[in-house]
Amino acid sequence: xxxxxxAFELQRQVRQNAREYESSVKDLYSWEQDIKNKEKELQKAxxxxxxxxxxxxxxxxxxxxxxxxxxxxxxxxxxxxxVAQQHKKANDIKDRGNTYVKQAEYEKAIVxxxxxxxxxxxxxxxxxxxALCNLKQxxxxxxxxxCEAAIALDKLCVKAYYRRMQANESLGNNMEALKDCxxxxxxxxxxxxxxxxxxRINERLRKxxxxxxxxxxxxxxxxxxxLPIEKxxxxxxxxxxxxxxxxxxxxxxxxxxxxxxxxxSDEDIDKIFNSNCGAIEEVKRTNPQxxxxxxxxxxxxxxxxxxxxxxxxxxxxxxVAPVVKAPKETLKNTxxxxxxxxxxxxxxxxxAAVEVSKVQTEVSPPKTxxxxxxxxxxxxxxxxxxEKIEQTSSNNAVSxxxxxxxxxxxxxxxxxxxxxxxxxxxxxxxxxxxxxKVPSLCKILGAGFDSDTFxxxxxxxxxxxxxxxxxxxxxxxxxxxxxxxxTILAMLMSAEEKKMVSSIFNAIRNWPNKNPAVLDNLLKEYxxx
Amino acid sequence: xxxxxLIEHLHEAVTYTVYDTKWVPLSAKFxxxxxxxxxxxxxxxxxxxxxxxxxxxxxxxxxxxxCGTFGAASLRNRHMAIGDFEGRLQVLDxxxxxxxxxxxxxxxxxxxxxxxxxxxxxxxxxxxxxxxSRDGAVKVWDIRQGQAPVVDMxxxxxxxxxxxxxxxxxxxxxxxxxxxxxxxxxLVAAGYDNGDLKIFDLRTLSVRWEATMKNGICGLExxxxxxxxxxxxxxxxxxxxLVFDMRTQHPTKGxxxxxxxxxxxxxxxxxxxxxxxxxxxxxxxxxxxxDLFLTGGGTGSIRLWQYExxxxxxxxxxxxxxxxxxxxxxxxxxxxxxxxPVHCFDWxxxxxxxxxxxxFDQSVRVLITTKLNTY
Numbered sequence: 001x002x003x004x005x006x007a008f009e010l011q012r013q014v015r016q017n018a019r020e021y022e023s024s025v026k027d028l029y030s031w032e033q034d035i036k037n038k039e040k041e042l043q044k045a046x047x048x049x050x051x052x053x054x055x056x057x058x059x060x061x062x063x064x065x066x067x068x069x070x071x072x073x074x075x076x077x078x079x080x081x082x083v084a085q086q087h088k089k090a091n092d093i094k095d096r097g098n099t100y101v102k103q104a105e106y107e108k109a110i111v112x113x114x115x116x117x118x119x120x121x122x123x124x125x126x127x128x129x130x131a132l133c134n135l136k137q138x139x140x141x142x143x144x145x146x147c148e149a150a151i152a153l154d155k156l157c158v159k160a161y162y163r164r165m166q167a168n169e170s171l172g173n174n175m176e177a178l179k180d181c182x183x184x185x186x187x188x189x190x191x192x193x194x195x196x197x198x199x200r201i202n203e204r205l206r207k208x209x210x211x212x213x214x215x216x217x218x219x220x221x222x223x224x225x226x227l228p229i230e231k232x233x234x235x236x237x238x239x240x241x242x243x244x245x246x247x248x249x250x251x252x253x254x255x256x257x258x259x260x261x262x263x264x265s266d267e268d269i270d271k272i273f274n275s276n277c278g279a280i281e282e283v284k285r286t287n288p289q290x291x292x293x294x295x296x297x298x299x300x301x302x303x304x305x306x307x308x309x310x311x312x313x314x315x316x317x318x319x320v321a322p323v324v325k326a327p328k329e330t331l332k333n334t335x336x337x338x339x340x341x342x343x344x345x346x347x348x349x350x351x352a353a354v355e356v357s358k359v360q361t362e363v364s365p366p367k368t369x370x371x372x373x374x375x376x377x378x379x380x381x382x383x384x385x386x387e388k389i390e391q392t393s394s395n396n397a398v399s400x401x402x403x404x405x406x407x408x409x410x411x412x413x414x415x416x417x418x419x420x421x422x423x424x425x426x427x428x429x430x431x432x433x434x435x436x437k438v439p440s441l442c443k444i445l446g447a448g449f450d451s452d453t454f455x456x457x458x459x460x461x462x463x464x465x466x467x468x469x470x471x472x473x474x475x476x477x478x479x480x481x482x483x484x485x486x487t488i489l490a491m492l493m494s495a496e497e498k499k500m501v502s503s504i505f506n507a508i509r510n511w512p513n514k515n516p517a518v519l520d521n522l523l524k525e526y527x528x529x
Numbered sequence: 530x531x532x533x534x535l536i537e538h539l540h541e542a543v544t545y546t547v548y549d550t551k552w553v554p555l556s557a558k559f560x561x562x563x564x565x566x567x568x569x570x571x572x573x574x575x576x577x578x579x580x581x582x583x584x585x586x587x588x589x590x591x592x593x594x595x596c597g598t599f600g601a602a603s604l605r606n607r608h609m610a611i612g613d614f615e616g617r618l619q620v621l622d623x624x625x626x627x628x629x630x631x632x633x634x635x636x637x638x639x640x641x642x643x644x645x646x647x648x649x650x651x652x653x654x655x656x657x658x659x660x661x662s663r664d665g666a667v668k669v670w671d672i673r674q675g676q677a678p679v680v681d682m683x684x685x686x687x688x689x690x691x692x693x694x695x696x697x698x699x700x701x702x703x704x705x706x707x708x709x710x711x712x713x714x715x716l717v718a719a720g721y722d723n724g725d726l727k728i729f730d731l732r733t734l735s736v737r738w739e740a741t742m743k744n745g746i747c748g749l750e751x752x753x754x755x756x757x758x759x760x761x762x763x764x765x766x767x768x769x770x771l772v773f774d775m776r777t778q779h780p781t782k783g784x785x786x787x788x789x790x791x792x793x794x795x796x797x798x799x800x801x802x803x804x805x806x807x808x809x810x811x812x813x814x815x816x817x818x819x820d821l822f823l824t825g826g827g828t829g830s831i832r833l834w835q836y837e838x839x840x841x842x843x844x845x846x847x848x849x850x851x852x853x854x855x856x857x858x859x860x861x862x863x864x865x866x867x868x869x870p871v872h873c874f875d876w877x878x879x880x881x882x883x884x885x886x887x888x889f890d891q892s893v894r895v896l897i898t899t900k901l902n903t904y
Contacts, residue, residue, distance in 0.1 A: 020899045021536050024882065028538070028897060031880050032557045032577050039556045042605060054647075054655040054712065056671045057679040057731065190685070 083120075090120035097129060106133040124150035124157050131163045135170075143167040158187050165197060174205050410435040414446030421453060429456065430464035438472055441479040449485040455497055462500045466507045474508055474518050481525040490527055501526050531900060533833060533882075535864035539895040541582050545571050547887035549596045552877045553623060554649065555604050558585060559875070559885045560623075561893050562611065564593030570613055572597075572626065577895065588626040592617065600645030600706070601656035601672070610658045610670075612640025618660055620672055631672040638663030646706040646715075650755045653709040659717050665698030667719045669731065682719070682729055699723050707751035707775075708758040718761060720746025726763060738783055744769055748811045751775070752819040752836075760836060762822055764809035768793030770824055770858070772836055777843045777853030787836075787855040795828040796863035804828050810872035817881045821861065821904055825871035829888060833862040835904065861904075866894060 097112030113130035120126075131146035147164035150157050165180035178201050184194040407428055411417035417436075424432055436444060445453070457480060465473045480486060493501070505523060545563040552559045557577040565571050570593045574586040592613040602608040607623040608630055616636035619629040640660045647656030657679065658670040668678040684698050703720035715731040724742035726749075729735070744766035752760040758775035761784075765771070770792035773784045793807035807827025814822040820836045838856045846852045869889035877883040882898040 017534055017899075020534065021897065024536075024897050024899050025538065028577075028880070028883065029579055031883075032579070035555065035557050035879065042555065045605065056674045057655060057657070057669070058671075058674060058677070 086120045087123065090116040090123065090126065093119065094126055094129065101129070101133065106136050109133045110137075122153060124153040124160065127153070128157065128159045128163065131160065131167075135163055135167055138170070140167040140171045144171075156187050158184055158191070161187070162194065162197075165201075169197075169201065174201055174208065177201050178205065407431050407435075410437075411444055414444055414448055417444045417446075418448050418453065421456070426460065426463060429460045433457070433460055433476070434470070434472075438475045438479055441476065442482040445480065445483050445485075447485065449483050449489070451489055451492060454480075454486075454489045455494075458497055458500050458504070462504055466504060469511060473504070474515065474522060477504070477522050477526070478518060481522065486525070490525070493527075531903060533862045533898050533900045533903075535831060535833065535862055536897050536899065537864075537866060537894050538897045539577070539580070539582055541575065541893045543573070543891055543893060546889065546891060547873070547893060548594060549873045550885045550887040550893060551597055551599060551609070551875050552885060553607055554599055554602070554878055559895075560597065560609060561887065562594040562597050563887075564595075564614070565589070568593055568614075570594035572611070572621070574623065575893070582893075582895070586623075586626065588621075595640055596643040598643050598645045598658070600648055601658050602645075602648045604649055610643060610645050612643045612660050612662075614639045616640055616662055616664070618643075618658065618670060620658075633670070633676050635660050635668055635670065635678070636662035636664050636666060641700070641702050642704050644705050646709055646754055650709070652712065653755045654712045654715055657706070657715075659704045659706060661701030661704040661719055663700045665701060665721075667701055667704055667717060667729070669717065680729075680731055680734065682717070682727075699725060703746050703749040705749040705751055705761075706754050707761065709755050710757045714757075716758060718749050718751070720749050720763065722746075724765065738778065740783055742769065742771065743767075747808055748824075750812050750814055750822075752814045752822070759819070762812040762814065764792065764812045764824055766808045768806040768809055768826070770809055770812070770834075772855065772858060774842060774853040774855050777851050779846070779852045780850055782852060785853040785855040787858055789834075789858050792824050792832065792834075793826040793828065795826065795830040795865050796832065796860075808870065810870050811874050813874045813876055813884075815881075815901065816876050816878045818901070818904055821901065823874060823876075823884075825874050825886065827870040828865070829867035829869055829871055829890075830863060830865040831871050831874070831886070832860055833898070835859045835861050862898075866896075867892070 093112050093116040097109040097116065100106070100109035100112060110130055110133045113126050113133065116123075116126045117130070127146045127150035131143045131150065134140070134143040134146060144164055144167045147160040147167070150160035151164075154160070161180045161183045165177045165184065168174075168177035168180060178198075181194055181198045181201055184191055185198060188194065408420050408424075410432075411420060420432070421429065461473060461476065464470075465476070470476075481490075505519070505526075508519065543561065543563065545565045547561055547563045549562040550559055551562075553574070558574055561571075561573045561575065563571050563573075570590040572588045572590075572594060573584055575582045576585050590613075592615045595612050595614055597609050597611040599607065599609055601610060608620050609623060610618065610620050612618050612635070616634060616638055618631075618633050618635040618640065620631035622628075622630050640662050642661040643658065645656070645658040647654055655671055655673075658672070659667060660670065661667050664683075666681065666683040668682070669680040671679045700722040701719055702722055703718075705718045706715065707718060708714050708716040713732050716737060717729045717731060719727045719729065720742075721727075722745040724744055724746060725739065726742060726746060727739045728737040730737040742763065742765050746763055746765050748762075748764040750762050751758055752762070761773040761775050763769075763771045763773065763786075768791055770789040771786045773786040775784055778784055791802055791806070793809045794802050795804045795807075796802055805828070809824050809826050811825040812822055820838075821833060822836070823831055823833050825831050835858070836856055837859060839854045842854055843851050844854055866886070867888040867890045871886050871888045874886040875884060877885075882901045884896045884898065885893065886896060887893050
């Protein structure tokens with residue numbers, strides 16, 4: 001575009017804009033006239049009444065909350081539920097009690113609240129209110145009792161903790177009061193009252209502490225002592241010492257025990273952090289040191305017992321010792337003990353032992369029910385396992401004995417199955433295989449089904465299914481044979497495996513509820529005559 | 530060239546600092562609120578008369594006026610709700626402005642911002658006024674209720690850990706009503722000096738959503754107040770302009786938005802953006818087209834924007850939750866009016882393209898915008 005054209009374009013533009021503006025202004029002037037006429041008409045019209053039909057927001061607040069909870073189409077009935085009616089009745093009584101409190105007639109209020117509790121004992125509010133009355137009447141023990149009842153009903157009942165704190169303060173139980181106060185702050189971190197109280201109680205505790213020495217909590221079992229390190233003077237830090245404020249931290253005290261806390265095994269933690277360094281090395285394998293809480297005679301006896309059994313390797317001897325003890329432990333129902341040990345000594349030989357004992361107890365129950373003395377049965381299981389270890393080590397010399405761990409949940413996919421399967425011990429494989437639903441087995445084995453897994457499956461069936469006369473044995477075998485990889489795997493079976501298969505079939509043949517058609521099919525599939 | 534032109538039609542210099550300008554509905558008049566040099570509040574009513582402005586009325590009060598709105602007034606009763614520098618909310622009748630219809634000490638500090646709703650809209654709940662103040666509180670008023678607010682959203686009496694509470698309460702700079710599509714639903718969006726954006730649900734009396742912008746929030750407006758909330762425009766210090774898509778609230782990510790960081794800078798005649806990152810003081814959607822809106826910047830420039838919706842406004846994220854998709858912002862037109870910030874702006878509700886704005890250079894301008902009907 002030449003300069004002349006540009007100039008022309010610009011001029012045209014300016015002119016057009018001017019015209020545009022002119023027409024807009026004209027339009028505006030006519031609109032002005034219009035709107036002024038309209039305005040005059042409006043002035044003549046009568047004042048419209050104020051919009052009175054719409055309710056003021058704050059006036060409808062209460063009914064809003066109830067209507068918001070249910071859809072308007074739902075018809076609202078009075079609660080016909082007897083429990084709800086009881087609750088309503090109790091609430092009415094409580095309301096009467098509240099009016100007594102307002103008039104400072106605490107005795108009457110206590111009677112009212114007690115009646116409410118008798119009518120409906122599941123609402124903590126009655127207990128809290130009665131606690132307040134008791135507090136006002138300076139019956140602090142009763143107040144504490146009421147608060148505890150309320151906390152039992154509602155663990156996060158802030159008022160209950162707060163009133164118990166007040167009562168405890170009045171009773172002089174400063175430590176208890178402090179715990180309650182920190183609980184209140186744990187639930188409601190912004191509670192200003194509680195913050196003030198915390199400062200007050202801490203102040204008081206500090207005064208008492210300086211009078212009668214520091215107030216340490218009693219040592220708990222399972223605590224680790226950390227010894228101070230003696231450093232020569234020249235190695236010591238030159239930095240000035242720093243004062244670190246120590247704050248009491250008390251988590252909410254619940255009524256439930258801590259047993260059912262989530263526990264994560266070390267193997268899982270290793271996996272999470274992708275630093276799986278194999279089985280935990282048992283350094284003191286050859287001479288396991290007896291821990292103080294385990295009586296050594298029992299262990300010696302156990303070793304003596306097990307040493308009679310043939311083919312027990314030295315490696316398994318360590319494991320055997322606690323295994324014999326395991327049934328005793330289960331008899332005493334002391335399942336918590338090993339768990340607490342796990343925490344403190346993660347890599348000690350004892351831990352491995354404890355795990356073994358767990359596995360054993362998992363496997364053994366069906367047998368112990370049959371036989372009266374678990375001690376007799378236990379070594380048998382061990383020998384079986386010992387053999388198992390030998391077998392696997394002969395087959396697969398590279399991998400050490402599989403790590404015993406709790407039984408994983410049934411797999412949902414192929415990958416999960418294969419990953420888990422390789423890490424399981426013999427008895428666990430049996431349990432694991434049993435946990436898989438038979439019809440989905442073929443799918444779970446999937447395309448990753450290889451000869452090692454196949455051999456393992458056969459061995460599991462041979463070693464566990466057959467002795468236990470599992471009714472699903474034939475179905476499992478059939479399901480395995482449905483896998484796409486099976487044809488080639490069946491062709492490549494080693495002599496040992498073939499022997500295993502034929503012994504399996506021989507066993508199945510003798511079972512009472514056999515299905516000849518299925519059996520023939522299996523024989524054909526597995527190519528065993 | 531068929532882009533809209535923002536043209537200054539009339540210019541009126543005044544002798545006081547202008548704080549707010551508002552059209553009187555269904556008339557050719559507008560109200561100018563301001564503060565005289567002696568700290569007195571002044572309210573002038575001007576009328577358009579061909580090529581000049583005629584001052585119809587002038588009212589002076591003891592306390593400087595900060596903001597006003599006709600949102601809660603019916604067409605017949607022209608009641609303007611006004612907030613002043615001492616935290617007083619008064620409703621004045623334009624016919625008899627000397628005696629307030631309603632008068633309440635609403636806040637302990639200056640009322641920075643005001644919005645109202647329910648006057649002319651049908652079927653969208655009670656007429657209510659919301660005020661935001663330097664004392665940190667956002668209060669909703671219904672003049673039928675008396676001296677107490679119907680909803681009070683004050684910050685808690687003590688926040689912080691005893692060390693960091695010296696800064697005290699946040700300063701509320703912007704409020705806006707929205708989502709008022711039936712008699713029950715209503716939201717208030719509030720912007721604070723630290724960049725906090727809070728959306729309060731007045732039906733459930735709870736905080737619906739909160740987020741923090743990079744800079745303090747100066748202006749807020751829903752594109753329409755009487756529909757299920759669609760878009761929310763937010764302007765901030767240092768030139769931020771954000772438009773949130775308010776149709777879809779993701780459980781964790783909240784609302785999606787599109788951001789423009791240069792909205793406060795001035796645009797030269799040749800389209801070059803220059804100057805400092807000035808505050809974007811105000812945002813106003815065109816009443817006749819909700820996808821066009823105007824922002825007033827700290828450099829005395831105003832800009833007209835168009836919001837372009839994305840192809841799909843909602844997508845499913847990997848967790849199966851609905852996630853809103855923000856659109857794009859196109860600058861349609863720009864003009865520089867003054868050397869001082871254009872901080873208040875009002876489109877005429879009845880006449881497309883007619884607007885009035887006030888700037889800190891003690892003047893009021895009537896603008897005509899052409900070709901808006903082409904969008």
